[in-house]
Amino acid sequence: MTTQLTVEARAILLDIEGTIGPASFITHDLVDYARDRFDEFIATNRQSPAVRQILSETVKRSGRQDAVAMLKDWLVRDEKVQPLKELQSLIWQHGYADGTLQGRLFADAQSAIEIWHAERLPIYVYSSFSVKAQRLFFGHTEAGDLRHWFAGHFDTSIGAKVVARSYEKIAGEIRLRPQDVVYFADTSAELAAAVRAGVQVVQVAKETKSANSRYPVIDDFSLVDIRRPADRLGAAHFPPVGEART
Ligand SMILES: [Mg+2]
Secondary structure: OOOOEEEOEEEEEEEEEEOOOOHHHHHHHHHHHHHHHHHHHHHHHHHOOHHHHHHHHHHHOOOOOOOHHHHHHHHOOOOOOOHHHHHHHHHHHHHHHOOOOEEOOOOHHHHHHHHHHHHOOOEEEEOOOHHHHHHHHHHEEEEEEOOOOEEEEOOOHOOOOOOOOHHHHHHHHHOOOOOOOOOEEOOOHHHHHHHHHEEEEEOOOOOOOOOOOOOOOOOOOHEEEEEEEOOOOOOOOOOOOOOOOO
């Protein structure tokens, strides 16, 4: 059991996998979905401009002439390489559009995000999931289209999740000091990187045990209360409204 936690912050940064949604959805459902439909998708869409672009990027990146075979190897090994991510997003787009795929959030995380949004706390997402895949995910959840809850999205094009500089850059992008941002994630290595950048962190231990966490830890989002820090200058530092650049 974890206890009630109060955090003073001006913006919230969220990991997806294992934090606000089940890791199994991404590591199994989505990866399996793309793998199962890979051959059919390539056969049907090989001549489309988007797929041709992915194939030529694959050749350029790998040096291997058989781009389809290279992509398939990456897919089987679940390699986080850009051309594969692009292709997976295209395949997922079909699955989301026809309702086969639906983004899944933990109920308590979803309620908390809804409340923070209503309180006008800016909420950002930082995931190894591409920004495009994040928007597909939030655009087609079991609870409908939740994209309007988020002020912006970041993926690993800004830097790796275990590197402090990535969190400094995100704070810079959203025009806040690192200490005014609180990052929620399940993985200790990510939390450690955020801490090195000066970002506040909360470890979410829903699917993982973290009895000896070095960080404030919750297993239920209803336990966390986020307040804006009292501003001695009396001026609010709201980030700009709209999409964060990544
Ligand atoms: Mg995670």
